[in-house]
Amino acid sequence: MSTSADNTKFLQIQDVVKDFGGYKAVNHVNLDIAKGEIFALLGSSGCGKTTLLRMLAGFETPTSGRIILNGQDLAGLPPYERPLNMMFQSYALFPHLTVWDNIAFGLRRDNWPRDKVNERVEQMLKLVQLGKYAKRKPHQLSGGQQQRVALARSLAKQPELLLLDEPLGALDKKLREETQIELVNIIESVGVTCVMVTHDQEEAMTMASRIAVMSEGRFLQVGSPSEVYETPATRFVADFIGNVNLMDGTVTVDEADHVIIDCADCRHYVGHGITGTVGMPVTVALRPEKIALQRDKPADPANCVGGKIEELSYFGSETVFRIKLASGMVLCASMANTERHSDGAFTWGDVVWATWSPQAHVVLTQ
Amino acid sequence: MEASDKKATWRPSWWRGRTAVIGVPYFWLLLFFLAPFLIVANYSVSEMGAIRAEDISSVSEGAIRLVMKYTNYQRLLPTQDTLYLYAYWASIKYAFVTTFFCLLIGYPFAYFMARAKQSLQPTLLMLVMLPFWTSFLLRVYAWKGLLDEGGWVASLITGTHFDKVLVLMGAIEVPGQLMHTTFSLIIGMTYTYLPFMILPLYANLSKMDLRLLEAASDLGATPWVAFWRVTVPLSKAGIVAGSMLVFIPCVGEYVTPDLLGGPSTLMIGRVIWDENFNNNDPPMAAAVAVVLVLLIVVPLAYFNKYQAEAQEARK
Numbered sequence A: 001m002s003t004s005a006d007n008t009k010f011l012q013i014q015d016v017v018k019d020f021g022g023y024k025a026v027n028h029v030n031l032d033i034a035k036g037e038i039f040a041l042l043g044s045s046g047c048g049k050t051t052l053l054r055m056l057a058g059f060e061t062p063t064s065g066r067i068i069l070n071g072q073d074l075a076g077l078p079p080y081e082r083p084l085n086m087m088f089q090s091y092a093l094f095p096h097l098t099v100w101d102n103i104a105f106g107l108r109r110d111n112w113p114r115d116k117v118n119e120r121v122e123q124m125l126k127l128v129q130l131g132k133y134a135k136r137k138p139h140q141l142s143g144g145q146q147q148r149v150a151l152a153r154s155l156a157k158q159p160e161l162l163l164l165d166e167p168l169g170a171l172d173k174k175l176r177e178e179t180q181i182e183l184v185n186i187i188e189s190v191g192v193t194c195v196m197v198t199h200d201q202e203e204a205m206t207m208a209s210r211i212a213v214m215s216e217g218r219f220l221q222v223g224s225p226s227e228v229y230e231t232p233a234t235r236f237v238a239d240f241i242g243n244v245n246l247m248d249g250t251v252t253v254d255e256a257d258h259v260i261i262d263c264a265d266c267r268h269y270v271g272h273g274i275t276g277t278v279g280m281p282v283t284v285a286l287r288p289e290k291i292a293l294q295r296d297k298p299a300d301p302a303n304c305v306g307g308k309i310e311e312l313s314y315f316g317s318e319t320v321f322r323i324k325l326a327s328g329m330v331l332c333a334s335m336a337n338t339e340r341h342s343d344g345a346f347t348w349g350d351v352v353w354a355t356w357s358p359q360a361h362v363v364l365t366q
Numbered sequence B: 001m002e003a004s005d006k007k008a009t010w011r012p013s014w015w016r017g018r019t020a021v022i023g024v025p026y027f028w029l030l031l032f033f034l035a036p037f038l039i040v041a042n043y044s045v046s047e048m049g050a051i052r053a054e055d056i057s058s059v060s061e062g063a064i065r066l067v068m069k070y071t072n073y074q075r076l077l078p079t080q081d082t083l084y085l086y087a088y089w090a091s092i093k094y095a096f097v098t099t100f101f102c103l104l105i106g107y108p109f110a111y112f113m114a115r116a117k118q119s120l121q122p123t124l125l126m127l128v129m130l131p132f133w134t135s136f137l138l139r140v141y142a143w144k145g146l147l148d149e150g151g152w153v154a155s156l157i158t159g160t161h162f163d164k165v166l167v168l169m170g171a172i173e174v175p176g177q178l179m180h181t182t183f184s185l186i187i188g189m190t191y192t193y194l195p196f197m198i199l200p201l202y203a204n205l206s207k208m209d210l211r212l213l214e215a216a217s218d219l220g221a222t223p224w225v226a227f228w229r230v231t232v233p234l235s236k237a238g239i240v241a242g243s244m245l246v247f248i249p250c251v252g253e254y255v256t257p258d259l260l261g262g263p264s265t266l267m268i269g270r271v272i273w274d275e276n277f278n279n280n281d282p283p284m285a286a287a288v289a290v291v292l293v294l295l296i297v298v299p300l301a302y303f304n305k306y307q308a309e310a311q312e313a314r315k
Helices: A047-057 A099-109 A114-127 A143-155 A171-190 A201-207 A226-231 A235-240 B002-010 B017-044 B071-076 B082-113 B119-134 B136-145 B150-157 B162-169 B183-206 B210-217 B221-233 B236-251 B255-260 B268-278 B281-313
Strands: A011-020 A023-033 A040-041 A064-069 A083-089 A163-164 A191-200 A211-216 A218-223 A247-254 A260-261 A267-270 A282-287 A291-292 A302-315 A318-325 A330-336 A351-355 A360-362 B057-060 B061-064
Touching: A011 A047, A023 A218, A023 B162, A040 A047, A040 A143, A040 A171, A040 A201, A040 B071, A047 A083, A047 A163, A047 A191, A064 B119, A099 A114, A099 A143, A099 A211, A099 B255, A114 A143, A114 A171, A143 A163, A143 A171, A143 A191, A143 A247, A171 B183, A191 A201, A191 A330, A201 A226, A211 A226, A218 A226, A218 A235, A235 A247, A235 A360, A260 A282, A291 A330, A302 A330, A330 B221, A351 B150, B017 B281, B057 B071, B071 B082, B082 B119, B082 B183, B082 B281, B136 B150, B136 B183, B136 B255, B183 B236, B183 B255, B221 B236, B236 B281, B255 B268, B268 B281
Parallel strands: A040 A191, A040 A211, A083 A163, A163 A191
Antiparallel strands: A011 A023, A011 A064, A211 A218, A247 A260, A247 A282, A260 A267, A282 A360, A291 A351, A302 A318, A302 A351, A318 A330, B057 B061
């Protein structure tokens, strides 16, 4: 089936630009997606992720650049001739057709014989476990069921590429978490290559094998969920993915195996080398869950800071403390609640010391 | 919670603001439509010269006796006189043809209006309603001038020999003679009722979710297929509403057939007029009218049922 030998370049986006009257919604984007990958475009609204997806689907034409799917340049192909299908945001199910007819819609457009259509629709209904609902109209289904119909409809034609536009955006939180896993399982069982768009970083991290963080039409970082989370490339990425404490400082010691960075409130001892020089301004990123709290001042003057608990939020599984430091900066630290009742738990107004390991930091040079 | 429950019991549920708001027009219709209709129905079962309620009912031995005369309805039967059947049939036929042409012209118009630039739509909408600024009678008269011999529309049609096609279609009888024919009647009624087709269609089409067309396209439907498989089925409610708004008044149309129609286009409105004013037989006119109303109520009931279903589907 595949004409291109290189499966790591199943979908190639080459220097794609989309210019909306002087505003570059997508600005010189390059990307290769491997066969069978689930790839997430992550960004806040207006970052260009949806425009990029719509260019893949054929609803928008790139101002310049090329999109190549499985060795075939998609330029000039209208949406109805592209070998890909899309699951739309809030599903866009045909309200006048039953679940069965919605799923069969694409197959009938390709003039499948009647018995093949029947067979395929039954197969899809089974895949998404909606066999009982085949005769219902979309408005008679719950949000989760509608989402599964939309998925079945977009998979029915066995597309080479599946596009998901905010696939779980219309579901409530509890259902969303359940559906994330289910959706990934279905996509993987079918083995289709998938590009999804989402503004929800949790959704992107749970579902995708790789993530591109987008802002202002550009890719800031492309990598696996853990790469993007643990080694963010820029301040924006660190801030966008999860919670983070950002401290500006200057490099004072720059050795091959360690670096010392002085900030307003504390001194950071970083247990690995960085590409930088002494005197260079950098930003240190610290995730809240990598910070520990204690009452006594630690012996080592580096990698600790004292402050007063100004606020705490109890989330059940964890508690997030907001600690006011001497400079006025607020440090965020989270602690897992491993015991049901802990005597001597930290509370409002307590003076505490926050500590972290030399491996906890990410040093951002840009 | 408890307080609001109490409040609800204070006033009976039917006595709400909305009841009053709906009640006023209902009262109006009761007074000026249902009551007159019952009077007409009373006429229709009376004899000429005896058309008061007392004449058909009398009290004897403590019971009310109703004496209804069905002779007027019997006279409508084709075994007695084929004129009525013919006129009903003609009315329905011309109303149907008019509805068809209104839909044929109105649908593309409404479609492109609904898809036009947002800023342009109010202007287009106003242009559709512009004819209402001139009296209906004047506009129908104007067609007389256009279609009479020497009128520019008539010259255009005869000049292009389209009149010969119209003869073949049976819309006119003699080439060059356009006025007082089926052709002039249909043109006049289509022209008059076109806005009533366009407005509900526009309202329907402009509300359509355009992402459904993208979904259709994504699933392999060409724009033409997407139009027939998605746009048209989804605008069914608008098509039904527009068709009813054209068809129902067209059936009972009197002025346009009188001004633009000819001897071959006898419609039921004319028959009612003749019975009442030329034959001085109001009961017979009333019987003709009652049957006409019944003929219209059937499609209207279908329309209402359809609207209710569409309402449910949109939920």
